[in-house]
Amino acid sequence: MKYLVKPFEDVGKNTARMIVIFWIGALLLIWFLTSMGERHLFPSPQQVLTGFVELYNEGLVVHIASSLWLCVIAIFVAIIISLILTYLSTIPVIKPIAIAVSKLRYLPLTGITFYLAILISNARTMQIWVLVTFMSTYLTTSLLSMVNAIGEQEFDHARSLKCNRWEVLWEVVVKGRIDHVIEVIRQNLAIVWMMLVTVESILVAAGGLGFLIKNSDKFMNHGRIIALQIVILTLGLSIDFILSFIRKTFFRYSKI
Structure with missing residues (x-):
């Protein structure tokens, strides 16, 4: 032993x-x-089990679907923004913008929601853009590190094959690092999932897992709170497993 x-x-x-x-x-x-x-x-296991039953009877599945849809939209937009910024960061005039976006990860949530509230009137749209802002900053940071970690020999190899600069960008950075992009998304997805409860409290009427936790906390129902934490953790781990499975299935010979 x-x-x-x-x-x-x-x-x-x-x-x-x-x-x-x-x-x-x-x-x-x-x-x-x-x-x-x-x-x-x-709370005791019996209280947590009772919490599961109560949540299911109150439409837990509908709230899960609302939270997942919110995350899907936010993640999709964040990925598009981060990938465009990262790939274009190889252009000198764009690189400072990408770096500046990555530094925005130090901004507190309160400051972000204050300025977004001025620009956006729709609460659901505001939820999406709060999540987009948070994930974009961290995702851009990780993607920039990925690009910087590419060895010079890979660029030299592409040049030796008579690729022009745009072709080098496409073959080495875009196509050559798709598996790494999936891994980066998988790692940073936890940020969106972690912020879910806080962001969904912006618009309680829209429902979601965040609404259920806030409502359970209001009435000090600890059994329901633990039950919801288990649901959120299980969903997060399931999404993480799916992305990891996709990466290993389609890029079997890739290395982290």
């Missing part, structure tokens, strides 16, 4: 599964112990 606590130790698949099962069991045990008694840290 000593090898399990040594750094950089290689373990087999069965051993890795046993480790995961051990930690899941430990987490469930901690949850059970901390939910016992009159005063407890977490």
Whole structure:
């Protein structure tokens, strides 16, 4: 057993599964112990189960669909903006704009929503653009790092094949890094998912998982809050798995 606590130790698949099962069991045990008694840290499993039932009866599926649709639109717009800025950043006159956008990730949410409220009157549109702003800044930062990490030999190889500069951009940066783009999107998608609850509170009437959490918190229903956290985490991990599966399926020989 000593090898399990040594750094950089290689373990087999069965051993890795046993480790995961051990930690899941430990987490469930901690949850059970901390939910016992009159005063407890977490709601009991029974309260969480009851929360799931109540949420389902109140239209949980509809709220999930609303949140997913909001994220799909925001992610699509953010990807388009970030890819255009990143690819055009190879042009000297455009590069400062791309870098400036990446630096906007230090802006607080309050400042962004204040200026967006001045420009946009529709609350649903404002939700989308808050998410777009956040994801675009982080996505552009990661994509710029991806472009900067391309070895000079790859550009030289394209030039040796008589490619002009636009062809070099297309073959090396665009086509040659599609698998990396999917990986970058997968990693940065968590930012949008994490901001979901906060952004959906801008327009409560539109519903969504954020509305359900705010409503549950208002009435101090901790069982429902934990149930919603489980739903959000499960959906986020499912999206992450799908993107990872797509990358590994269509780009089997790519490396991170």
